[in-house]
Every structure is written in C-alpha cells, then in structure tokens.
Amino acid sequence: MIQGVLDGVLVGAILSLGAIGLTMAMHMLRFANFSHAELLSIGAYSALVFDGLFEALVPPMAAAIGPLSLTWALSAAILVSMGATAASAILVDRLVFRRVRALGGELSMVFASFGVALVLRNVISLSFGLKTQLYSQDIVFAVILSQDPLLLVKPDQIFALIAALAIMFALHVVLSRTTLGYALRAAAENPTLAQVNGINLGRMITLIWVIGGGLAAFAGVAYGLTNQISPVIGRDLVLPIFAATIVGGIGSVYGAVLGGFIVGIAANLALVVLPSGYSPAVPFLIIILVLLIRPNGLFGEARA
Amino acid sequence: MIGVVSYLVFFATVAAILAIAVLGLNLQWGNTGLFNGGVVAFFGAGGYGTLILGGTAQPDHLGGFGAPFALALAGGCIVAGVLAWIVGVLTLKLRHDYLAIATFGVAVAFESVMRNAEWLAGGAKGVRGFERPLRAALGDGFTYNLLFLGLVLVLGLAVYLFLERLIRSPFGRLLRAIREDEIAARSLGKAPDRVRLTAFVAGSVIMGLSGGLYASFYAFMSPQDVLPILTFQIWAMLIVGGAGNNGGAILGAFLIWGGWTASGWALSRFAPIEAQLYTGTVQFILIGLLIVGMLMWRPQGLLPERLVVSQTGKINEENLGRK
Numbered sequence: 055m056i057q058g059v060l061d062g063v064l065v066g067a068i069l070s071l072g073a074i075g076l077t078m079a080m081h082m083l084r085f086a087n088f089s090h091a092e093l094l095s096i097g098a099y100s101a102l103v104f105d106g107l108f109e110a111l112v113p114p115m116a117a118a119i120g121p122l123s124l125t126w127a128l129s130a131a132i133l134v135s136m137g138a139t140a141a142s143a144i145l146v147d148r149l150v151f152r153r154v155r156a157l158g159g160e161l162s163m164v165f166a167s168f169g170v171a172l173v174l175r176n177v178i179s180l181s182f183g184l185k186t187q188l189y190s191q192d193i194v195f196a197v198i199l200s201q202d203p204l205l206l207v208k209p210d211q212i213f214a215l216i217a218a219l220a221i222m223f224a225l226h227v228v229l230s231r232t233t234l235g236y237a238l239r240a241a242a243e244n245p246t247l248a249q250v251n252g253i254n255l256g257r258m259i260t261l262i263w264v265i266g267g268g269l270a271a272f273a274g275v276a277y278g279l280t281n282q283i284s285p286v287i288g289r290d291l292v293l294p295i296f297a298a299t300i301v302g303g304i305g306s307v308y309g310a311v312l313g314g315f316i317v318g319i320a321a322n323l324a325l326v327v328l329p330s331g332y333s334p335a336v337p338f339l340i341i342i343l344v345l346l347i348r349p350n351g352l353f354g355e356a357r358a
Numbered sequence: 359m360i361g362v363v364s365y366l367v368f369f370a371t372v373a374a375i376l377a378i379a380v381l382g383l384n385l386q387w388g389n390t391g392l393f394n395g396g397v398v399a400f401f402g403a404g405g406y407g408t409l410i411l412g413g414t415a416q417p418d419h420l421g422g423f424g425a426p427f428a429l430a431l432a433g434g435c436i437v438a439g440v441l442a443w444i445v446g447v448l449t450l451k452l453r454h455d456y457l458a459i460a461t462f463g464v465a466v467a468f469e470s471v472m473r474n475a476e477w478l479a480g481g482a483k484g485v486r487g488f489e490r491p492l493r494a495a496l497g498d499g500f501t502y503n504l505l506f507l508g509l510v511l512v513l514g515l516a517v518y519l520f521l522e523r524l525i526r527s528p529f530g531r532l533l534r535a536i537r538e539d540e541i542a543a544r545s546l547g548k549a550p551d552r553v554r555l556t557a558f559v560a561g562s563v564i565m566g567l568s569g570g571l572y573a574s575f576y577a578f579m580s581p582q583d584v585l586p587i588l589t590f591q592i593w594a595m596l597i598v599g600g601a602g603n604n605g606g607a608i609l610g611a612f613l614i615w616g617g618w619t620a621s622g623w624a625l626s627r628f629a630p631i632e633a634q635l636y637t638g639t640v641q642f643i644l645i646g647l648l649i650v651g652m653l654m655w656r657p658q659g660l661l662p663e664r665l666v667v668s669q670t671g672k673i674n675e676e677n678l679g680r681k
Contacts, residue, residue: 080455086455088462153654157653157657161387161391161393164393164395164455164458165393165593165649165653166649166653168649169590169645169649169653170650171646172590172642175642176639176646179636180639184636293466297463300456304455329474331470331473332474333470334466334467334470338464341459345449345452345456346448350452
C-alpha cells in the first residue's frame with residue numbers, strides 16, 4: 055500500500071511533466087493534442103542516441119554517477135534531447151498544425167494530432183525496432199527504505215523525482231516572476247488582447263512547444279530510466295497524461311502538476327484491488343469520476 | 359474465376375459493414391461536429407452484445423440467451439447506444455476536448471475489459487458459440503456469403519436512406535445549425551446539449567449495428583477486433599470520402615478498405631522476409647499520413663458536403679464556407 059503510494063509519486067512526477075506541456079498547449083491553441091505523449095518517446099529515443107554518441111566520443115563519460123545507473127553521458131544527452139524534442143515539436147507545428155489551424159476548426163486539429171501521433175509512433179518503431187531497450191545494462195539494486203512494511207526504491211527514481219520537481223519549480227519561477235511568463239499567460243488567456251499589447255503570438259506559440267517539448271523529453275527519459283524504452287511509451291501514457299490535465303482542470307499548470315501526482319498514485323493504488331490487466335482502463339475511470347464530481351477539474355474554469 | 363468472385367463478395371461484405379460505421383460517424387462528425395475518438399468501443403459493444411445475446415450457452419463466459427438474430431442485433435445496437443449515452447451525458451455539456459478525450463478513453467477501457475474479463479466475453483480468447491443466422495438451411499458456402507452480403511447491403515441502404523432523410527429534415531438543419539454556431543441556435547430557443555446527445559447516441563447505435571453485422575459475419579469477436587487502428591481506419595474513410603456527405607462516406611469506406619487490403623497484400627508479397635514484422639507499422643504510417651495529408655490539402659474530402667440553403671435569397675458566398 056505505502057509502496058504503491060511511493061511508486062505512484064514517482065510515476066506521478068513523470069505524468070505531471072507531460073501534463074504541464076499538454077495543458078499549456080491545450081489552453082493556448084484550444085485543441086486536445088493526442089500527439090503530445092509521442093514527444094516523450096522522441097525524448098527517450100533521442101537521449102538514447104546521444105547517450106551512445108557521447109559515450110563513443112568521450113569514453114570517460116560512460117561512468118555512472120554515484121549510486122545511479124545514470125551516466126555523465128546520459129545526463130548530457132538529456133539536455134541535448136530536451137532541445138531536440140523541443141525542435142521536433144516546433145517542426146510538427148510548422149509542418150502540420152499551423153496549416154490545419156489556418157484551414158479549419160479546432161476539431162480538425164484533434165484529428166490531425168491523432169494522425170501525427172500515428173506517424174511519429176510508427177516511424178520510431180520502424181527506426182528503432184519494436185523491442186524494448188534500456189539506457190544501461192547494469193543492474194541497479196533497489197535501496198530498502200524500511201523493512202516493515204517493506205519499502206523499496208531505486209536511486210534512479212529518486213533522481214528523476216528530484217529533477218522533475220526542480221524543473222517544475224524553475225517553470226513556476228519563469229511563469230510567475232518574469233515578463234516572459236506574464237506574456238505567455240496573457241497570450242493563453244486572451245490572444246487578441248495580448249497581441250494588442252504588443253505580444254508576438256507566433257513567438258508565444260513557439261515557446262509553448264519549447265516548454266512542452268523540453269518537459270516531455272525529460273519525462274520520457276525519466277520513464278525510460280525507471281521502466282524501459284519502447285516505441286509504445288506514447289500510446290501507454292497518452293491517456294494518463296490527459297487524465298492528469300482533466301483532474302487539474304484544462305489550462306491550469308498547477309492543476310496539471312497536482313493532477314499528475316493524483317493520477318499516478320491512484321493508478322498504483324488501483325492495482326491493489328484490480329488485476330494488473332485492467333490498468334489501461336484506470337485513467338478512464340479517473341476521468342469519469344472527475345466529470346461526475348467536478349467537471350472542470352480542480353483548478354479549471356468553464357470555457358466553451 | 360469463382361475464387362475471384364467469392365473473394366470480391368467477401369471484400370464487399372466487410373467494406374459495406376464498415377461503411378455503415380462510417381455513416382454513423384458522419385452523423386456525429388460530419389453533420390453535428392462531434393468528435394468521436396473511440397469508434398471501436400461502440401462498434402465493439404454492438405458486436406459483443408449481438409454475439410452474447412444470440413449465442414448458445416458457454417461454460418466460461420456470459421451467454422446462452424439464444425435470442426433470434428434480429429433481436430440479438432437490436433440488442434447489440436442498444437448496448438452501443440447505452441454506452442454512448444453514458445459518455446455523452448458526462449461530456450457533451452463541457453468544452454469539446456472532453457468528448458474527444460473521454461471517447462478515446464472509453465475505447466482503451468473497452469479493449470482492456472474485453473481482454474481481461476473472461477467471465478464476461480471470454481477475455482483474449484474471444485466470444486464463441488454463435489450460430490450464424492439461417493446457417494442450418496444454407497450451409498457455409500458461397501450462397502450463404504452472397505445472401506449475407508445482400509442483408510448487409512439492405513441494412514446499409516436503410517441506414518443511408520434514413521440519414522439522407524434525417525439531414526434534410528428540420529432536425530438535420532438543427533444539427534448543422536449547432537455545428538456552425540451554437541450560440542445562435544441557443545438564442546433561437548434550441549437546446550444544443552440535448553440535440554447533440556441525440557445525434558451522438560444515434561450515430562453510436564449505427565456503429566453498433568455495424569459491429570453486430572461484423573461479429574455475425576465472422577461468428578466470432580475478440581479484443582483483436584477492437585484495436586484502436588480500426589477507429590483510425592473509419593476516420594480515414596470519412597475524411598477521404600468527405601465529411602458531411604453520406605455518399606462520400608460510403609465511397610471512402612470502399613476506397614480505404616481496398617487500399618488497406620491491397621497494401622497489406624503488396625507488403626506481404628514483395629517486402630523482404632525480415633521486414634514482414636513491420637507490415638503493420640508501415641500501414642499505420644500510411645493511414646496517419648493520409649489523415650494528416652487530407653486535412654492539410656483537401657479537408658472537404660473527395661465528395662464535399664453539399665451545402666443546402668433552405669430559404670433562397672441573397673447569399674453571401676463567404677458565409678457559406680465552413681468555419
């Protein structure tokens with residue numbers, strides 16, 4: 055039970071990072087982006103590529119950091135991957151979403167995002183194979199936190215959690231303390247009014263993808279580090295991430311953070327009562343529950 | 359020769375069954391602007407419902423009601439309609455994202471329940487023990503398949519005529535009014551939420567009919583028949599054919615199903631052995647590119663919606679275009 059909560063918190067941090075980017079994009083561009091979770095796959099796989107590259111170029115970087123299975127090469131690869139994923143998010147927006155946005159309604163965007171997700175996921179399968187992969191073949195033993203009740207945690211999980219919280223804090227500072235953050239929030243609230251006040255909407259949209267892509271990349275690597283890397287990361291995480299945004303209220307960044315943790319913990323606790331085969335259905339149950347009790351989420355507001 | 363004809367009959371049956379689902383989606387998306395991200399759930403509910411109601415008793419899962427075929431099929435449609443009603447009531451009052459996410463979720467949940475709940479529908483092994491209607495009299499051969507195709511075509515035609523009448527009726531105009539401008543419709547005293555719910559449930563019942571026919575045709579249904587890719591295929595059919603045009607929906611169904619079957623055959627015939635594992639992957643990429651490409655370059659589809667003006671007068675061309 056307590057182990058379930060612990061694991062849930064760790065998964066929750068990953069979902070939160072994904073949900074922040076998704077909720078920001080949904081708020082500003084007004085469409086449910088079903089391809090957002092594929093950014094996590096892109097992040098995980100580009101980190102895998104750069105990890106191999108750095109290890110080959112600078113062999114000493116292959117050393118693990120302290121008790122983690124994380125190497126110096128992989129930590130550098132994470133940073134590069136965040137950039138690369140942000141760039142892919144912008145590229146997809148330029149190639150597809152911007153054109154569809156100009157042509158049609160919000161729901162065409164949802165259709166397009168499904169198509170994009172299908173293409174991205176299967177191009178990754180085709181390039182890297184359908185098999186699962188790991189960043190490190192070394193076995194890292196879990197640390198026993200307590201004997202009774204037995205609580206186990208892997209050092210990598212602690213790292214992922216702390217780093218995720220640090221990233222969220224940094225984002226909070228940017229959004230609440232800088233002019234750029236104000237501009238971003240203003241553009242999401244009311245694009246027309248923001249433009250009247252001299253905010254460049256195109257640049258804000260780019261920024262949304264940079265933030266969303268960067269956070270998603272880190273979440274993807276963290277998922278790969280604590281589970282495994284596979285082309286279906288996006289397929290498996292898309293519904294939990296949506297559930298997190300709905301729990302938090304679409305458009306609310308802080309709601310997305312909280313929603314991620316709630317969905318992570320609830321999904322892990324549900325496994326106590328439900329057989330594990332049903333776990334893909336749990337996010338849907340959470341969504342239904344939220345819609346019944348508080349349709350606009352914890353921090354959301356009604357908007358047509 | 360008889361081989362080719364019998365294959366064509368088989369192909370036409372499956373394509374026509376899928377065309378019925380596309381017609382259902384057209385009512386939701388094409389006419390009302392409702393995004394259904396979980397077509398397979400309603401298709402599957404109809405299929406599983408029909409098999410369980412019409413099947414013989416099974417030791418390890420629900421069944422044994424032995425309902426006559428027509429009753430079982432109607433029951434399957436009702437199961438699909440009830441599922442749609444539950445999802446619709448919860449989401450249709452909220453912003454449109456919620457319906458997209460909830461319907462996507464219901465499909466994921468449906469597949470996971472069908473895969474795991476052995477007591478309900480046999481789990482991964484699927485539902486067995488369904489006797490195809492009139493099989494005792496007609497056997498399993500070519501004649502049977504031909505008659506089944508006839509049944510599918512008759513039901514498909516009935517759905518088509520029903521929808522054509524519906525969209526020309528005042529109710530059809532109301533659907534389009536809500537799609538184009540909900541606030542204007544509300545200001546005229548209409549209740550958009552209720553109308554949308556009606557259209558959503560009706561569309562899902564039609565998808566349930568399609569699922570019921572599909573399941574009866576194979577006399578079998580398993581979680582493999584309700585994979586998310588079927589939703590994408592059915593969308594591609596509607597988008598390619600032309601959202602808002604029932605004729606387009608049918609054309610799209612035959613084109614996409616033909617393309618899907620042909621690409622699968624070509625890949626298995628000509629691709630190297632080691633690449634065979636990736637046949638599905640390549641087909642998924644093709645379907646994804648098709649959906650994105652159509653939305654970017656020809657969002658109205660091959661047969662665009664015919665915009666009807668009920669009261670002629672001076673028409674501003676710009677106002678006729680869809681938002």
